Amino acid sequence: MSLMIETKALTKTFKSGKQTVEAVRGVELSVQQGEIYGFLGPNGAGKSTTMRMLATLLPPSGGTARVAGHDLGREPALVRKNIGYVAQAGGSEPVMTGRENLILQGRLFGMDKATAAKRAAELTDALEMGSFIDRTVKTYSGGQRRRMDLALGMIHRPALLFLDEPTTGLDPQSRYHLWDEIRKLHAAGTTVFLTTHYLDEADALCHRLAIMDHGKIVSEGTPASLKQQVAGDVITLGMSGELLMKGETVLRNQPFVREIHHRDDALQIYVERGEEVLPNIMRLFDSAALPIQTVALARPSLDDVFMRMTGRSLRESA
Amino acid sequence: MSQILKETRLMFNWNMRMTLRNPVWPIFGLIQPILYLLLFAPLLDNLGNGIPKGEGLNVFTPGLLVMMGMFNAAFAGIYILESLQNGVLERMRVTPISRTALLLGLLLRDVLVFLFECAILIAGALLLGLDPDPFGLVLLFAMLALINLTIGTLSYGLALAVRNQDAFFQTIQFFVVPLQLLSGILLPMSLAPRILRNISEANPFTHAVEAGRYMVAGNSGDSEVFLAFGLFIVLTLLAFNWVRGSLHKAAA
Numbered sequence: 001m002s003l004m005i006e007t008k009a010l011t012k013t014f015k016s017g018k019q020t021v022e023a024v025r026g027v028e029l030s031v032q033q034g035e036i037y038g039f040l041g042p043n044g045a046g047k048s049t050t051m052r053m054l055a056t057l058l059p060p061s062g063g064t065a066r067v068a069g070h071d072l073g074r075e076p077a078l079v080r081k082n083i084g085y086v087a088q089a090g091g092s093e094p095v096m097t098g099r100e101n102l103i104l105q106g107r108l109f110g111m112d113k114a115t116a117a118k119r120a121a122e123l124t125d126a127l128e129m130g131s132f133i134d135r136t137v138k139t140y141s142g143g144q145r146r147r148m149d150l151a152l153g154m155i156h157r158p159a160l161l162f163l164d165e166p167t168t169g170l171d172p173q174s175r176y177h178l179w180d181e182i183r184k185l186h187a188a189g190t191t192v193f194l195t196t197h198y199l200d201e202a203d204a205l206c207h208r209l210a211i212m213d214h215g216k217i218v219s220e221g222t223p224a225s226l227k228q229q230v231a232g233d234v235i236t237l238g239m240s241g242e243l244l245m246k247g248e249t250v251l252r253n254q255p256f257v258r259e260i261h262h263r264d265d266a267l268q269i270y271v272e273r274g275e276e277v278l279p280n281i282m283r284l285f286d287s288a289a290l291p292i293q294t295v296a297l298a299r300p301s302l303d304d305v306f307m308r309m310t311g312r313s314l315r316e317s318a
Numbered sequence: 319m320s321q322i323l324k325e326t327r328l329m330f331n332w333n334m335r336m337t338l339r340n341p342v343w344p345i346f347g348l349i350q351p352i353l354y355l356l357l358f359a360p361l362l363d364n365l366g367n368g369i370p371k372g373e374g375l376n377v378f379t380p381g382l383l384v385m386m387g388m389f390n391a392a393f394a395g396i397y398i399l400e401s402l403q404n405g406v407l408e409r410m411r412v413t414p415i416s417r418t419a420l421l422l423g424l425l426l427r428d429v430l431v432f433l434f435e436c437a438i439l440i441a442g443a444l445l446l447g448l449d450p451d452p453f454g455l456v457l458l459f460a461m462l463a464l465i466n467l468t469i470g471t472l473s474y475g476l477a478l479a480v481r482n483q484d485a486f487f488q489t490i491q492f493f494v495v496p497l498q499l500l501s502g503i504l505l506p507m508s509l510a511p512r513i514l515r516n517i518s519e520a521n522p523f524t525h526a527v528e529a530g531r532y533m534v535a536g537n538s539g540d541s542e543v544f545l546a547f548g549l550f551i552v553l554t555l556l557a558f559n560w561v562r563g564s565l566h567k568a569a570a
């Protein structure tokens with residue numbers, strides 16, 4: 001079982017009165033065992049809806065999926081045994097303590113009292129929750145509560161963990177802390193499927209990601225390959241204005257160059273792999289005896305990718 | 319089956335622990351009936367018309383208990399609204415626990431708390447002069463439990479169906495107040511004009527209140543008692559099936 005999630009034409013249409021919302025429109029995706037896989041997209045893109053279908057919470061309107069080795073439609077109970085799910089809203093009972101919440105969750109998964117208590121203590125240590133675990137959850141800070149939610153999702157050691165917007169609304173420090181926890185889970189063998197509308201989170205945390213907009217996956221790949229396939233890298237060579245034409249002549253017939261643009265006193269060269277090409281360019285200019293004053297290599301961001309695919313900036317639509 | 323029982327016990331204990339930790343609602347639910355008891359009891363003996371002298375409390379108390387069973391249970395669904403908001407319900411729905419156990423764990427806690435409230439109220443009424451038939455009193459507890467179960471189940475179902483505080487409270491007000499007024503809860507419908515009496519015949523609570531009065535008076539074999547039990551057993555089963563179904567379907 002090397003595929004953790006595999007979907008075919010997964011769709012969800014909500015009907016309320018006369019209005020229909022096509023929240024998810026034919027999502028095809030495959031998540032390998034051992035990946036951190038991300039759904040990146042603006043609010044309303046259909047990320048949560050897709051995740052809730054995969055977690056057996058919503059019946060799909062169409063399409064099929066296998067999750068953690070079981071057919072979603074035919075064996076939802078087996079799917080549930082093998083997945084953990086942490087909703088955006090969390091899900092811990094606010095008037096009870098963290099430890100009580102964890103023990104109940106263990107028992108809901110069939111552990112006896114002693115086993116559940118032991119597991120709760122393990123998770124308390126692993127997620128460094130000792131200082132607050134015996135207080136009621138409603139007294140927790142945002143970051144503490146999110147760690148608590150993560151522990152609830154992990155109580156039964158699921159092979160696959162769903163995290164819906166795990167760091168939304170957290171301060172930067174809590175976010176980085178949570179990223180570390182997610183990486184630790186992954187290192188321990190858990191496959192993680194998460195949604196986010198943060199570009200840096202998708203970039204830093206996910207091995208592969210799908211960019212989602214209006215219920216569809218518009219692009220998929222590793223963060224690096226996504227960026228590469230879109231814009232390529234931009235090398236900016238600063239040089240005195242009268243040498244620009246000569247510089248362009250040197251580069252024009254090189255196979256790695258896609259486009260060249262003139263700036264006031266700089267050449268902008270669009271290439272595939274900037275870091276590999278840059279030494280070549282330096283050598284060419286050296287042998288042509290053309291002095292270069294400054295060099296800059298710019299990578300496209302995931303926002304450039306989103307922009308290219310949808311015509312909008314994710315920063316603005318999120 | 320034994321799995322469902324185990325899970326039901328687990329959820330019952332959990333819900334009970336939550337109630338005991340913060341028993342504001344059960345205490346709150348007792349205040350109004352106790353006030354009614356204290357304020358109305360002295361008036362009852364002077365009523366005369368329709369009520370044999372000295373038996374005012376025997377007539378008044380069953381209605382009061384039915385009213386409490388109805389009102390307190392009607393708002394049980396608030397917990398579901400909160401659990402939809404904070405994700406608790408959704409989190410539980412991805413665990414293997416049975417939906418039946420989830421619902422029973424709530425309802426049984428509610429019923430137990432309610433019966434405890436009834437016991438307090440009856441103790442108060444006994445002090446003030448209630449003189450019930452002992453067997454009838456036991457039977458009355460059983461009927462009150464059933465009523466509480468029916469309304470509690472409907473309230474959970476309503477919360478799942480509307481998912482919204484305003485709609486929830488409006489719907490309850492729409493149903494509860496007329497049902498209460500047209501059931502002769504506080505005073506017998508024999509005091510009301512004929513047209514209201516006819517309408518109230520169609521109200522299950524009228525029969526519950528009447529049956530309660532027969533039980534307290536020691537006439538537990540009356541057909542009205544059988545009718546009330548039959549009605550509320552059927553209503554409970556229908557309501558339970560409905561809510562279990564909606565628990566299976568979408569959440570938030």
Ligand SMILES: Nc1ncnc2c1ncn2[C@@H]1O[C@H](COP(=O)(O)OP(=O)(O)O)[C@@H](O)[C@H]1O
Pocket residue numbers: 014015016021022023041042043044045046047048049050570
């Ligand atoms: N229960 C529902 N009923 C009707 N529409 C819904 C429901 N849940 C989500 N939607 C709609 O589906 C679309 C996708 O929502 P969602 O999956 O929550 O997006 P995301 O998680 O990417 O922000 C939105 O337009 C949202 O309003």
Ligand SMILES: [Mg+2]
Pocket residue numbers: 044047048049088164165
């Ligand atoms: Mg969402």
